[in-house]
Every structure is written in structure tokens, then in C-alpha cells.
Amino acid sequence: MTIGLIVEQRENNKQEFAYSEIKKLIITNKLQPNTLLVERQLSEQLGISRTPVREALKQLTSEGLTEFIPGKGVFVTNITFEDFINISEVREALEGMSAKLCTLKKDEETLERLEKNLIVFEEALNNEDFDQSVEYDMAFHYIVISGANNPKLEALLTAIYDQINRFAFTTVSDAERQRMSLAQHKKVLEAMKNDDVELAEKLTREHIIDVKEYHIKKNYLY
Numbered sequence: 001m002t003i004g005l006i007v008e009q010r011e012n013n014k015q016e017f018a019y020s021e022i023k024k025l026i027i028t029n030k031l032q033p034n035t036l037l038v039e040r041q042l043s044e045q046l047g048i049s050r051t052p053v054r055e056a057l058k059q060l061t062s063e064g065l066t067e068f069i070p071g072k073g074v075f076v077t078n079i080t081f082e083d084f085i086n087i088s089e090v091r092e093a094l095e096g097m098s099a100k101l102c103t104l105k106k107d108e109e110t111l112e113r114l115e116k117n118l119i120v121f122e123e124a125l126n127n128e129d130f131d132q133s134v135e136y137d138m139a140f141h142y143i144v145i146s147g148a149n150n151p152k153l154e155a156l157l158t159a160i161y162d163q164i165n166r167f168a169f170t171t172v173s174d175a176e177r178q179r180m181s182l183a184q185h186k187k188v189l190e191a192m193k194n195d196d197v198e199l200a201e202k203l204t205r206e207h208i209i210d211v212k213e214y215h216i217k218k219n220y221l222y
Contacts, residue, residue: 018056101148
């Protein structure tokens with residue numbers, strides 16, 4: 001490998017690191033909507049030069065997580081009420097289908113992964129590690145989506161899951177909401193174990209609707 005290629009690889013690694021870290025801060029709402037993202041501050045915070053930060057911000061802008069406003073700079077995009085409703089409607093339909101297909105196609109490995117997820121989800125809640133419990137909450141959905149074994153369906157959901165995660169992390173301080181999600185996940189898994197395809201889909205749709213109504217009631221997003 002030539003010196004030029006080594007340098008290029010290192011720069012790419014720094015850009016990937018910057019992208020991953022800034023994205024995580026946005027999704028977990030550590031960087032709030034409408035926050036101005038200053039390259040110098042981010043580079044100092046991450047311990048890297050400004051160039052990979054600049055490239056990372058371009059990538060995040062292309063994905064809709066940040067927005068460049070000429071003459072002002074790059075800002076974290078806002079989560080609007082319309083965005084939330086639209087994504088929730090799409091999510092209800094697609095995740096309901098995912099649960100149905102996952103039930104039809106399930107294997108022991110998928111069931112074990114879901115079982116283990118619920119165990120660590122509950123442990124995190126009991127330990128009041130709410131950041132971690134939200135991650136386990138969302139991981140349950142990922143396992144079901146993966147278990148549907150439908151690449152097209154998975155691609156459609158992956159395209160909106162960054163925004164879904166942003167919604168999810170607004171519940172991080174609400175232990176009651178998280179415990180309700182855990183209980184609803186347990187019911188979905190039980191339906192899957194019983195090969196009740198229609199119930200697994202129905203419970204998943206109801207869960208998504210319940211989450212939507214929770215956000216509307218709490219008015220966390222807008």
C-alpha cells in the first residue's frame with residue numbers, strides 16, 4: 001500500500017468517526033433540533049481536524065439530519081409534527097408487516113435474540129439506565145425487521161429509522177413509557193411463539209399507534 005493510500009484511508013476513518021459520533025449526538029438528542037453545528041467546536045470535542053468534520057456534516061445533510069443555511073451555517077434539523085405523523089403512519093404499516101413475516105419465517109435463533117433482548121431491556125430499566133433501555137427497545141424492532149427476511153422491506157424501514165430513533169430518545173426520561181413498551185414487546189413475542197401471525201401484526205401496529213399517541217399527548221417533539 002502506498003503512502004498516499006494510507007493517508008487517504010486514515011482520513012476516511014476520521015470522517016467515519018466524525019460522522020458516527022455527530023450522528024449519535026443528534027439521534028440521542030444530545031444535540032437538540034435547530035442547534036448550530038460549529039466545525040471548530042466539533043473538531044475540538046472529537047479531537048480531530050476540521051476537514052473530516054466538514055465532510056461528515058455534508059453526509060448528515062444529505063441524510064436530512066442536518067441542514068445547511070447559506071450565510072448562517074449548518075443546523076440540526078427540526079422534528080416537525082407533520083414529519084412525526086407521516087413517519088408513524090409508514091412505520092405502523094411496515095412494522096406490522098415485519099412482525100407478520102417474522103412470525104411466519106421465525107427460527108430458534110431469532111426467538112432467542114428476542115428473548116435475550118427483553119431480559120437486558122428489563123435489567124436496564126431496573127438499573128435506571130434509561131439511555132441503554134431505549135437502545136434495547138429499538139433493538140427489539142431491528143431484530144423483528146431482520147427476522148422478516150425481506151431485504152426490500154428492511155431497506156424501506158432503514159431509510160426512516162434515524163428519525164424513528166430521534167423520536168424514541170425523547171422518551172428517555174419516562175420510565176413508565178419504557179416499561180409499557182417492554183410489556184407490549186413481551187406480548188408480541190408471545191404471539192410469535194404461538195405462531196399467531198395476525199395477532200403479532202395487530203399487537204405491533206397497536207404498539208406503534210400507542211407510541212404515536214403518547215408523543216402527541218406529551219407534546220415532546222414540536
